[in-house]
Amino acid sequence: MDKVRAAITAIGHFLPEDRLTNADLEKLVDTSDEWIQTRTGIKERRILKDPTKATSFMAANAAREVLRKRGIGPEEIDLVIVATVTPDMFFPATACLVTANIGAVNAWGYDVSAACSGFLFALSTGAQFIESGKHTKVLVIGADKMSSIVDYTDRTTCVLFGDGAGAVLLEPSTEGVGIMDSIEHTDGTQWASLCMLGGGSLNPPSAATLEQNLHRLHQEGAPVFKAAVKGMADVSAQIMEDNNLTGDDVRYLVPHQANLRIIDATARRMGISMDKVMLNIERYGNTTAATIPLCLIDWEKELRKGDNLILAAFGGGFTWGASYVKWAYDGDKVNA
Numbered sequence: 001m002d003k004v005r006a007a008i009t010a011i012g013h014f015l016p017e018d019r020l021t022n023a024d025l026e027k028l029v030d031t032s033d034e035w036i037q038t039r040t041g042i043k044e045r046r047i048l049k050d051p052t053k054a055t056s057f058m059a060a061n062a063a064r065e066v067l068r069k070r071g072i073g074p075e076e077i078d079l080v081i082v083a084t085v086t087p088d089m090f091f092p093a094t095a096c097l098v099t100a101n102i103g104a105v106n107a108w109g110y111d112v113s114a115a116c117s118g119f120l121f122a123l124s125t126g127a128q129f130i131e132s133g134k135h136t137k138v139l140v141i142g143a144d145k146m147s148s149i150v151d152y153t154d155r156t157t158c159v160l161f162g163d164g165a166g167a168v169l170l171e172p173s174t175e176g177v178g179i180m181d182s183i184e185h186t187d188g189t190q191w192a193s194l195c196m197l198g199g200g201s202l203n204p205p206s207a208a209t210l211e212q213n214l215h216r217l218h219q220e221g222a223p224v225f226k227a228a229v230k231g232m233a234d235v236s237a238q239i240m241e242d243n244n245l246t247g248d249d250v251r252y253l254v255p256h257q258a259n260l261r262i263i264d265a266t267a268r269r270m271g272i273s274m275d276k277v278m279l280n281i282e283r284y285g286n287t288t289a290a291t292i293p294l295c296l297i298d299w300e301k302e303l304r305k306g307d308n309l310i311l312a313a314f315g316g317g318f319t320w321g322a323s324y325v326k327w328a329y330d331g332d333k334v335n336a
């Protein structure tokens with residue numbers, strides 16, 4: 001019998017209906033559809049417009065889809081981990097709001113803050129609870145309402161981000177499938193390149209922080225781009241080498257969707273062609289912690305038990321990492 005691994009046994013998602021297109025952005029800032037598409041690959045993003053709804057609403061909807069597809073009740077969930085940088089509020093954790101919303105009365109939960117690497121960091125921590133034998137049903141959710149922190153007067157960032165949520169269920173498997181390996185990195189020395197300065201204990205909200213526009217995402221694109229290209233390519237190549245995988249062994253690269261050019265560089269380094277790369281940045285933009293599960297949802301029907309997937313991400317912090325996942329079920333047998 002193979003060792004106990006954390007297998008992804010169901011996936012779910014939520015995308016708001018409202019679309020923000022490049023043409024819409026042309027009316028807000030000095031940009032063009034041509035610039036956005038050639039520099040990023042994005043055509044449109046989804047925006048959660050209802051001001052009464054926030055990240056936990058999207059996360060709970062994604063979680064409900066997981067439960068429905070797996071055919072289990074919320075009371076069976078042991079643990080809910082939510083990766084997000086746009087929690088509904090500082091505290092309680094978004095995971096607490098999600099457990100209440102879906103009726104996961106026997107679960108505990110917490111949030112993970114690792115920006116665009118949040119889903120991968122949450123996945124590898126969630127997997128530990130399965131592998132150790134402590135839990136048998138862990139929900140890992142990546143959800144972000146980026147529109148709540150994006151500055152729609154800053155053309156260098158407002159074109160990049162969208163809102164959304166994706167969720168996976170982790171359960172134990174001894175069939176040689178599941179999360180086979182993962183690598184995580186953090187380098188805080190360049191934190192100022194990608195951050196939101198206001199609202200925390202360093203710069204509590206005040207008239208001054210509002211005036212200085214500190215409650216919005218700030219990014220210096222060029223240094224982040226440079227670090228992302230190297231970080232995502234290096235970590236993806238490393239996890240393949242550690243597991244003796246060649247490009248031919250990999251069914252799909254599932255990259256964080258920040259910029260088509262970063263993804264392209266990663267695929268080239270891994271020796272895999274773009275037809276084996278999950279890409280939906282054109283439709284959703286960068287949904288931060290939600291990008292990877294939103295790709296899995298879009299490709300679910302294509303996936304077969306035993307497929308080798310490399311999940312890779314880079315984000316604010318800096319944070320970056322990769323997971324090697326052997327897919328656990330035939331996607332075309334799932335009733336969506």
Ligand code: ACO
Nearest residue numbers: 031035115116155156159221222224225228258259315316
């Ligand atoms: N429309 C038109 N022109 C623009 C726009 C826009 N939306 N944005 C920037 N420009 C201009 C700039 O002002 C600049 O003009 P200048 O030369 O006159 O100064 C020019 O275009 C080039 O700007 P660059 O920043 O060099 O453009 P670049 O090709 O680097 O693309 C981008 C910018 C897309 C932001 C890129 O740097 C990038 O993808 N960075 C990484 C993003 C990322 O991976 N983030 C990590 C994850 S996010 C997270 O963790 C929350």
